[in-house]
Amino acid sequence: MVDIRDLTIEYPLPGGETVKAVESAAAVFPAGSISAVLGPSGCGKTSIIHAAAGLLKPLSGRITIDGIPVSGIRKTTSVIFQDYGLLPWKTVLANAELPLTVAGMEKSRRRERVLPILEEFGLWKFRKLYPRQLSGGMKQRLAIARSLAAEPDLLLMDEPFSSLDALTREDAQDFLLSVRKKRNLTIIMVTHSIEEAVYLSENVFVMTGRNPGTISKHFAVQKDEARDFREDPRFQELCGTIRHYLKDSREENR
Numbered sequence: 472m473v474d475i476r477d478l479t480i481e482y483p484l485p486g487g488e489t490v491k492a493v494e495s496a497a498a499v500f501p502a503g504s505i506s507a508v509l510g511p512s513g514c515g516k517t518s519i520i521h522a523a524a525g526l527l528k529p530l531s532g533r534i535t536i537d538g539i540p541v542s543g544i545r546k547t548t549s550v551i552f553q554d555y556g557l558l559p560w561k562t563v564l565a566n567a568e569l570p571l572t573v574a575g576m577e578k579s580r581r582r583e584r585v586l587p588i589l590e591e592f593g594l595w596k597f598r599k600l601y602p603r604q605l606s607g608g609m610k611q612r613l614a615i616a617r618s619l620a621a622e623p624d625l626l627l628m629d630e631p632f633s634s635l636d637a638l639t640r641e642d643a644q645d646f647l648l649s650v651r652k653k654r655n656l657t658i659i660m661v662t663h664s665i666e667e668a669v670y671l672s673e674n675v676f677v678m679t680g681r682n683p684g685t686i687s688k689h690f691a692v693q694k695d696e697a698r699d700f701r702e703d704p705r706f707q708e709l710c711g712t713i714r715h716y717l718k719d720s721r722e723e724n725r
């Protein structure tokens with residue numbers, strides 16, 4: 472479980488000024504589930520993800536993971552950034568192995584760990600190619616494969632599907648659900664897309680406001696695993712409710 476309490480994040484500006492990105496944000500992201508942090512541009516979504524990853528130190532408040540305060544980078548947290556961060560000069564296999572290489576794991580153990588993941592992700596036969604030779608969807612899968620190589624218990628994803636076309640994006644979303652089903656993994660993802668948040672997650676945390684933004688609303692998503700949730704009237708209804716909520720808060724903040 473990731474517990475965020477009273478989180479305030481500021482950035483320094485040139486000349487000694489500061490800008491407040493997030494103020495008094497609070498949320499509980501349950502273990503083993505997918506949660507979405509949804510909100511308009513600039514409301515502080517990435518800042519919260521970076522703080523949870525231990526990449527930035529909040530001004531105040533605290534974040535705990537399974538009861539332990541986050542005080543820096545944590546071995547079992549993986550982060551997928553918007554641009555995937557693949558190294559263009561390394562092959563698919565070398566990219567997938569990267570966290571293990573950096574951790575000093577020897578080659579035979581790395582292969583043992585990574586090759587089955589590439590197989591599962593349909594990337595095994597492309598293991599000798601370079602990122603530029605892959606489609607957007609394949610790069611995205613490689614980024615997830617790499618993040619799982621480190622066997623994380625927490626996966627943080629910042630707009631992971633934003634550069635994919637509509638249908639590839641839906642495939643990638645279904646792929647993420649299938650990957651998660653096989654693993655005991657807590658996933659927190661940032662997205663601008665209401666439909667993506669509702670489709671993928673069990674909990675949607677909506678952020679509103681800007682400089683500072685905060686988490687202003689939580690929606691629990693009830694879904695029936697047996698049917699395609701995109702076709703379910705509850706899916707459309709919840710997307711509509713969240714859309715209205717975001718529109719109303721935008722008017723209030725004007």
Ligand SMILES: Nc1ncnc2c1ncn2[C@@H]1O[C@H](COP(=O)(O)OP(=O)(O)OP(=O)(O)O)[C@@H](O)[C@H]1O
Pocket residue numbers: 482483484490491492510511512513514515516517518519681682
């Ligand atoms: N490195 C930085 N230095 C100064 N200010 C920053 C920095 N990063 C973010 N900010 C400020 O914090 C606010 C929130 O930024 P953040 O990237 O967390 O928002 P976001 O909701 O993820 O935006 P987007 O959806 O556009 O990626 C921005 O409005 C910006 O003013």
